[in-house]
Amino acid sequence: MSVTMARTKIPTFHIVGLGSMGSIIAIALQKKFPSYKIVPILRNQEKVEFFKKKYDSKFVIHRQYNDNKIDISQSFEETTSLDHVKEDHIDNLIITTKTYQSIDALKPLWDKIDNKTNIILIQNGFGSFEALSEAYPEIIKDNYKVFQGVIAHAVFGSSAQFNEFYHAAFLDLKVAQINGFDLSKSSKIQSIDEVNKMVEENDLCNTLKDIDLGVSVMSYQELIVGQIKKFCVNCCINGLTSILNCMNGDFKYEKETTMNLFEDVAQEVIDVFALDPNMKKVFEYENKPGMPAVDLSFSKNIGELSRWIYKIGVIDCGGNSSSMRQDVINKRGTEIDFINGYVCSLATKLNLPRSAYKVNQTAVNLHKIKCEIIKNDGIN
Numbered sequence: 001m002s003v004t005m006a007r008t009k010i011p012t013f014h015i016v017g018l019g020s021m022g023s024i025i026a027i028a029l030q031k032k033f034p035s036y037k038i039v040p041i042l043r044n045q046e047k048v049e050f051f052k053k054k055y056d057s058k059f060v061i062h063r064q065y066n067d068n069k070i071d072i073s074q075s076f077e078e079t080t081s082l083d084h085v086k087e088d089h090i091d092n093l094i095i096t097t098k099t100y101q102s103i104d105a106l107k108p109l110w111d112k113i114d115n116k117t118n119i120i121l122i123q124n125g126f127g128s129f130e131a132l133s134e135a136y137p138e139i140i141k142d143n144y145k146v147f148q149g150v151i152a153h154a155v156f157g158s159s160a161q162f163n164e165f166y167h168a169a170f171l172d173l174k175v176a177q178i179n180g181f182d183l184s185k186s187s188k189i190q191s192i193d194e195v196n197k198m199v200e201e202n203d204l205c206n207t208l209k210d211i212d213l214g215v216s217v218m219s220y221q222e223l224i225v226g227q228i229k230k231f232c233v234n235c236c237i238n239g240l241t242s243i244l245n246c247m248n249g250d251f252k253y254e255k256e257t258t259m260n261l262f263e264d265v266a267q268e269v270i271d272v273f274a275l276d277p278n279m280k281k282v283f284e285y286e287n288k289p290g291m292p293a294v295d296l297s298f299s300k301n302i303g304e305l306s307r308w309i310y311k312i313g314v315i316d317c318g319g320n321s322s323s324m325r326q327d328v329i330n331k332r333g334t335e336i337d338f339i340n341g342y343v344c345s346l347a348t349k350l351n352l353p354r355s356a357y358k359v360n361q362t363a364v365n366l367h368k369i370k371c372e373i374i375k376n377d378g379i380n
Helices: 020-032 045-055 099-112 128-135 192-201 203-208 220-244 248-273 277-283 302-316 323-329 340-349 358-375
Strands: 012-016 037-042 060-063 069-072 092-095 118-122 145-151 154-157 164-169 173-179 215-217
Touching: 012 020, 012 099, 020 037, 020 060, 020 154, 020 164, 037 045, 092 099, 092 203, 099 128, 118 128, 118 203, 128 173, 145 203, 145 220, 154 323, 173 203, 173 220, 192 203, 192 215, 203 215, 220 248, 220 277, 220 302, 220 323, 220 340, 220 358, 248 302, 248 340, 248 358, 323 358, 340 358
Parallel strands: 012 037, 012 092, 060 164, 092 118, 118 145, 173 215
Antiparallel strands: 060 069, 145 173, 154 164
């Protein structure tokens, strides 16, 4: 029996992080499943009251990809704060906070989460799951069900209105399980049948696959490949736009130099990741009957990968202001250590020479200098 038919209570989804990605996911869930309980979770009760009194607990989305159509959500009446979640148990938890904020954000919620909770991380970069499972070791010990979402939609927030966002490009959301597999499995690699069974039986997957965000629920190995490619986009776009203080599309004014830079950044990512023992089974994956087809050609053709990065990041998402640029402008913390910085830390962990990650290290250094300049009211 499918999970949809077997439901005996109203499905409930808690969303931590109501920024660009959290808002479009909340709206997509609300539109597709109006009878479900969608619970946005803000940092404190003061923000909840502000959201309610000033904005009637509604989000406004400017669909720039669709002739700038303005989409106003219904009120999210269940909106609450981290310290005021009323449910005793969280069934489905969607985490869209910045990677470095996740550990602290989960502290007030942790006694409501267990190995029956579906947890999905929808964040930029690599290393979030590792950091989370180190802070909460029961994730590994008790085999918690954790999923990863790799979102390619380009969305940025209004500098004037807390509840207003600009959806610059409609792309996709890839979802796969990354922890909580059957203990009899010796590997996270999944067959087509295993993925189909997961989609049918898991409430989170069964729900997300139907929302209007171009969602694909896939195998672990397919997701990692998609995540690596998206990570290359983040390394080329996020850090660099934050340094240059430019929109994604501004790179088109000097395409040749941009392409050379993208190639250098992406080459380091692929070379370092290919040496990571945790990635070995993915990079050595062979397509076989009954198994999902995975295209690894990008890892052997950096020129082709860089052209794809340019198309996605500069052309398709040209009207977007990257989340990292927005964070720098607004003097907030950034995810640089989980993006370009992750390449550097992984290379160091693998005892690779500095020359193996010098371009990404330069991006990290310039980004951090830029952040301090802006924080001290220097020229942007």
